[in-house]
Amino acid sequence: MKKVSIRFIVTFLLLFSICLIGVAWGEVCNENENCPCPCSSSLKVYVYDMNTNTPIKGAAVEVSGPGQYYVKDYTGSKGSISISDGISLSGEYFVKASKEGYRSETISFTLEPDECKEFEFKIKLIPECTERNITASVYDTNSNNPINNAEVTLNGPNGYSSTQITDNNGQTTFDSLAEGSYTVSVSKTGYESESATVNADECRPYEIEIGLTPGGGDDEPCIEREIKVSVYDTDSNNPIEGAEVTLNGPDNYSSTKSTIEGLAAFDNLTEGSYTVSVSKTGYESESATVNADECRPFEIEIGLTPGDGDDEPCIEREIEVSVYDTRSNNPIDGADVTLNGPDNYSSTKSTSEGLATFDNLSEGSYTVSVSKTGYESKSATVEATECMPYEIEIGLTPGGGGDDTCTERSVTVAVYSTSSNNPVNGAEVTLNGSGNYSSTMNTTEGLVTFDNLSEGSYTVSVSKSGYTSESISVEATECKPYNIQIGLAPRNSGGGNNGGDSDNNDNPHNNDNPPNNQTPPGTSEPPSNNGNPPSSTPPEIDETPTPNTSAPPPVTTEPPPVYNEPPEKGDLPFTGANSLSYLLAGFVLCSIGVIIKRFDKR
Template sequence: MRILKLSEFILLLTVFILFLSCQKKGEQAPLQPASDNQNIVEQWDKTNINGMIQLPDKDDHSGILVFASGKSLMAFTDKEGRYTIMSVPLGTYQIEARMDGYNPISLGALAIEGTPQKPASAITLPNMVMEKSPDISGESLGGLFGKIELDSAEQSDGALVQIQGTNYKTVSDAEGMYRFYNLPSRSYTLQFSKAGYISQTTSVNIPSGDPVQIPTIRLIMVKQPPKVRTIYGTVELRDLKNKLDNRFDTVVVALEGASKVALLDSEGKFVFENITPGKYTLTAVSPFFRIREKEEVDLKTLEYINVGIIMDEIPSESSKQGSIKGFVHLSEAEDHSGATIALAGTSHVAVSDSAGQYTLSGLPAGTYTVLAQAEGYVPETREGVEVRQGEEFNLDEISLKIRVTPPEIIYTDPGDEQTDVMIQKRTPLYVRFNKNMRPDSLRRAFSIRPAVDYRIYSGRESRYSDFDLLYVELSGTGDKNPLSFDTQYTVTISSAARDYQNIQMEEDYTFTFSTGKASVTGSSPDNGEKNAFVNLQHPMLFFFNASIDPRTLTNDNVDVSPSPDTVPQLRIVNDPETGWSVLRVFVQLQPGTNYRVRLQRGIRTDGGSYISNLPFAIQFRMAERRDASELEPR
């Protein structure tokens, strides 16, 4: 047997002591389960929201949806009713919970705040118990579904859909789809909202039976104000001996071309705030100092910038200099300070006081052009101002008028030169302005060529219009100038359009769009439907925006896959109001089966035109076997 050396024995003894120490610590502080670490968030600007919600009549509390209203933040409870909404950004939220068979509940509003120095803390909400919904088994039930489109967004999830006057609410998925099932048959008002978008409402009558489809709702984004920038700077003054000077009250710093000036504080510092992104030239003027070099600043991407300016003293020739003195009056203002008065082609500039008085001193004899300007006002000039050596020239008062901003069009739908606009029974047209407009002036200003029969709404005249949103319904049917297929239209909003300050547009605004050809406008079941019901009493429906020639429609034009048990029976029915056709496909399909239906090319209108968007295909899944007596024949 090998005998251990003393050094080896000491090493083994040390390892054994460390092992016993770790084992003892493990007994005193056992590892915590993963659920205890749910409050840990590595980012300072995000946190978790935790809590517990239970059902009053069950031991298993899993499956309760907890979500932030109007956001795509959500979680489901576990068996004990616990939930955690992970990585919630800073902001204000309304937390709600819902579960089929129980009344939705509000967990309250909360604000999440944090900074890099003080990160956002995890939030634990009070425990809640849901109440069971009233028994509505005796009522006739129906449902509804629809789609939301978010303006300028790739996905349409997180939009809040709620039924006014009830506890029913849901949020849209990534494709913008939403659904309500088991609703008592009656009339409802739906409200659609999402942060950063203009809310909308619509009314719907829910019959018993199959869910009804709601027309697509498009939420328009609220126009955000432009980002602003800040310039921080310091001016260093040097006298004739190149020593520091502190006559900062004689210096004015200006942004060329921006009508903005700044005065120095006692340390020579200045600030320009609320600057729009762009490139600027920074200069400084004084009767006693001359800037060495103007500073070029680029604020296209930077939020702020620090600059330094050096000015050198000008040798005095006061005995040979003259001055200009006068007043500036700012229209509709009591305080007339802040106007800048400059001599064109020179570095001489002055700023008016509260009475509007200013003095331009230290001027060599000569003839000058005086320029007066102030932010929000129209600049004024005085030419031919003659300054004589050693004399003061008193200039007549300069009155600056307020700069008026004419209304502008910022958005149209259809957009300019948009093609393949689908003709509908009432084809919508929107024009968005940057200001509230007078409805009577918009009626006079609107025109469309070739002539189309239309109805125009502004202000509160329609749920789709507003004081800054003109809504026009272009007629797609009828005997009096309906929209025509494959035709270019020109819409003009003339300069007669006025805002509520009676300011009219500077010039006419014109945009064009082109209609598409005859097309399939929709189907029932809808593409992607998961609970469809089709049999010989409940046919598939395909909608056209034209009258179809039945002679061009055969079973070869309708492909059903997998093949059904019966040969599809085809029937064309024309809408008595529009004259447009609806294709009814009577066929027996198997419950719980995925189907793909395709309309092939070859179908023509009564006028001989082809349908532009053929082939047209839909995919859907049949519902599980249902009692046909539950549904009314189509």
């Protein structure tokens, strides 16, 4: 009987100890960040063209999710991309696909707790339209003649607004427009203003004609004011056929006509002073001034003397202006190009496919001025002294007034311990750069970001008590985010730990490579300080020391597994629910021991 009791007591104590060990191990693992995640989900994304249903190669796919998770990669020839690491935290994830020439699309999915599966999505991108434009033709409702130098303003969706001046044909074109409804407003001194609406809902060019009625403003319209020019040969007194007559006047008025039977007439003129210039091959050019200050017709006779003269007309003389982006070398559409030259010549055109052409020019020096919103304006001079076409290239630098228009340029610094590969919190990071820029921030979860930076060279300096200080240079010459990683080596003092990280590396300056060939937190390859963004962000770090309620785990030579994003507390495999399982298993075994005891009694 005494022997049976001792065996029962020993059995009971043994099983009860197993219960306590299960509970303790579950609680320890619940607080230990090195407990492995049970699994990771994967993602596969296919990107297609909405119109052709063909795969899109080189599309950018960005995945973001809980715990600052972020991965960016590009589709291959089959338009697909696979992401197999790091999708382990439960929550909502966002997948964005984008490609130049297409509208970007974003979808989302939710990863449930303890869920491990392969997600697969197909994203179709809608091509952007490059053919949608609006051409406005402005004419006089009385004479049906085109009106040049009329001011045309186009207002549209998303705050779009642009103003242009009509050419000698009374036309102007607004290119590269988005889908939507637009309002065209036209005004000119001496005319009543008009407006019209265009619904540009299809990907095609649109044309609209707007007639202006003389009147409006302070200048009362006069339909009788005109200038008739009679051109004759000074030797024979005969009228000269086909002479080129140019009339320049107030409000940048300019018009050119050829004589018929020696006559050229310019009507619907506003009050002011006009210059008449006449030229023809084989004759010396002449000019005269007319003060059209009354509401009546004006007549002027101009005689041309036979001779070659210095200004021999040339129909081949033109200036073609090519406008491009100095960073990408791509042509710039919609840039305003103004050409000013002899005899008060002035004309403004907008580039189409980066080009603007001015023809039928007289001999002389011209100034080309180019401007566009978001770029620095440029100008150049062309000496058009010969009868031939002239070509000039003008590069515009993004910016304007010295203000960098890039809002995406930033520097993100990830600081980690070279001994444990864990992020270092509270490290002081200072960024010094161009324009006397200087800013200091402390890391949170090993990260700190400096954004809205201008182009230039920067120096990143990192320091923290108990660690060696480090610095690195970043050349932020492109409009994009820059991500760098800097490893700090803990300083050993008195054989103890500093900063909560133990360092088994004898070289305190070995910051370029983590110990034992481990990769830094949040990366799948050794750290690189060349400015390329890491594949994901460093893991969250809980630096609060956890009391050790059980024997220390055995020391192994293999490094602990590294995850792009560690699971949150409560998502670990040995947590409260599993601890309860150990406890229940222990009590079941205890019950079996009681049954054995009763059988022994029998």
